[in-house]
Amino acid sequence: MDAIRVENITRAFGKGQAPAVDGVSFTVGEGELFGLIGPDGAGKTTLFRILITLLLPDAGHASVGGHDVVRDYQKIRSTVGYMPGKFSLYTDLTVEENLHFFASVFNTKVSDHYALIRDLYEQIKPFKDRRAGKLSGGMKQKLALCCALIHRPTALFLDEPTTGVDPVSRKEFWDMLGRLRAEGITILVSTPYMDEAARCDRIALIQQGRILSVDTPAGLRAGYPHPLYAVGGAPMPALLQQLAHHPQAVSSYAFGEWAHAAFTADPGAAALQGYLRDAGLAAASVQPTDATIEDCFMDLMKRN
Ligand SMILES: Nc1ncnc2c1ncn2[C@@H]1O[C@H](COP(=O)(O)OP(=O)(O)OP(=O)(O)O)[C@@H](O)[C@H]1O
Numbered sequence: 001m002d003a004i005r006v007e008n009i010t011r012a013f014g015k016g017q018a019p020a021v022d023g024v025s026f027t028v029g030e031g032e033l034f035g036l037i038g039p040d041g042a043g044k045t046t047l048f049r050i051l052i053t054l055l056l057p058d059a060g061h062a063s064v065g066g067h068d069v070v071r072d073y074q075k076i077r078s079t080v081g082y083m084p085g086k087f088s089l090y091t092d093l094t095v096e097e098n099l100h101f102f103a104s105v106f107n108t109k110v111s112d113h114y115a116l117i118r119d120l121y122e123q124i125k126p127f128k129d130r131r132a133g134k135l136s137g138g139m140k141q142k143l144a145l146c147c148a149l150i151h152r153p154t155a156l157f158l159d160e161p162t163t164g165v166d167p168v169s170r171k172e173f174w175d176m177l178g179r180l181r182a183e184g185i186t187i188l189v190s191t192p193y194m195d196e197a198a199r200c201d202r203i204a205l206i207q208q209g210r211i212l213s214v215d216t217p218a219g220l221r222a223g224y225p226h227p228l229y230a231v232g233g234a235p236m237p238a239l240l241q242q243l244a245h246h247p248q249a250v251s252s253y254a255f256g257e258w259a260h261a262a263f264t265a266d267p268g269a270a271a272l273q274g275y276l277r278d279a280g281l282a283a284a285s286v287q288p289t290d291a292t293i294e295d296c297f298m299d300l301m302k303r304n
Contacts, residue, residue: 001030001066002027002028002029002030002063003028003029003030003031003032003064003065003154003155003186004027004028004034004051004062004063004064004155004186004188005027005028005061005062005063005064006024006025006026006027006047006051006060006062007025007060007061007062008023008024008025008059008060008061009021009023009024009025009047009050009057009059009060009061009062010022010023010024010057010058010059010060011046011050011055011056011057011058012058018208018209019043019058019209020043020046020209021043021046021047021050021057021209022043022208022209022210023060023210024043024047024060024206024209024210024211025060025211026204026211026214028186028188028202029186030184030186031181031184031185031186032181032186032187032201032202033177033178033181033187033189033199033200033201034186034187034188034189034200034201034202034203034204035189035190035191035196035197035199035200035202035203035204036048036188036189036190036191036203036204036206037190037191037192037194037196037197037203037204037205037206037293037297038190038192038205038206038207039192039207040192041208042206042207042208042209043206043208043209044159044160044190044206045084045085045159045160045190046209047206048082048084048157048159048188048190050062050069051064051069051157051188052064052076052077052080052082052157053069053070053073053076053077056070057069057070064076064079064080064155065079065080065154065155067079078106078151079153079154079155080153080154080155080156080157081148081149081150081151081153081155081156081157082148082156082157082159083144083145083147083148083156083157083158083159083161084159085159085160085161085163085190087140087144088144088147089132089140089143089144089147090132091131091132091133092131092132092133093131093132094128094129094130094131094132095124095127095128095129095130095132095135095143096128096129098132098143098147099121099143099146099147099150102147102148102150103150103151106150106151107151108150108151110150112152113149113150113151113152116149116152116180116183117145117146117149117150119176119179120142120145120146120149120176121142121146123139123142124139124142124143124146127139137164137165137166137169138165138166138168138169138172141161141162141165141169141173142169142173144161145158145161145173145176149180152185153185154185154186155185155186155187155188156180156185156186156187156188157188157189158177158187158188158189158190159190160190160191160192161173161189161191162174162191162193162196163191163192170193170196174196174199177189177199178199181201194292194293194294194297195293197217197293198217198293200217201216202214202215202216202217203215203216203217203220203293205220205296205297205300207297207300207301207304210304212297212300212301212304213296213300217293220293220296221290221291221292221293221295221296223296224290224291224295224296224299225299226250226262226263226264226299227262227263227265227266227267227288228260228261228262228263228288228289228290228291228295229260229261229263229267229269229272229286229287229288229289230255230258230259230260230286230287230288230289231243231252231258231259231260231261231272231276231284231285231286232257232258232259232284232285233283233284233285234276234281234283234284236254236257236259238280238281239252239259239276239281239284240252240253240254240259242275242276242279242281243259243261243276246261246263246267246272246275248263248264248265248267249261249262249263249264250262250263250264250299251298251299251302253295253298255292255294255295260289260292260295262295262299269286269287269288272286273285273286
């Protein structure tokens, strides 16, 4: 049985508005770490709210742990953990009080499943008497995850858990997700950060409410359809302009200090270098490169 099943789910807000989620389908296997990757406004939160039964879909079906999100919503609420994108804890309660409160909501005790949160909670324990509102961003996020895990959910829904979190805490957070996955907990996590996609078993790329692709990160990258070059060493605006004018150009984007340029057929590094030199960009360096998740996303967006 799939841990999460989404079939043609559609949801719009108001008449005449484009649907926030538009005919979305995918499945998540038991114990899978599945990423929903897409920019702001792509429909990730709307989909999460439908799956954790806070919002009704207009059309389609979805189930979590075999329970239908409309018919069996109570069953789902007692068995899933949810960490919303916005800080969801009680800012006036201390760290420890928040934890006990969430345990009581789920009819359990902190001690019942402490082993699951021990690693995480040890890191915030020194601040157990501090009000949650006074914690740093990374600490708040750790406490929110502890609270979402307090009843040992079978499935965990994390909506942009690392947005606005520093790089070290982000890494620690993803390490923690790996450990939870090893415990057999199914995880659906959304993020706008393409680099985090590589930490997932499979990912769905989502844009304007539609799924562009569902694949493993490696499968997605391997399926990138164009010869791709990383080009640097010259001013970016001039590089991008010149690359866009190449007769075989498909696209060119700035990726940090490099431009990534895709072509319909492989121009060859030497010929591409010559083309740029002839255009007055003699300092440009050119090397073939593998597609990143972001390259794949850009390409799929162009084609859909
Ligand atoms: N309650 C609502 N009323 C009206 N429009 C909404 C509502 N919730 C979401 N939307 C709209 O639906 C679209 C998808 O929003 P959603 O929050 O699901 O996207 P997201 O991928 O989670 O992005 P973000 O990170 O910005 O929240 C957006 O255009 C948003 O403005």
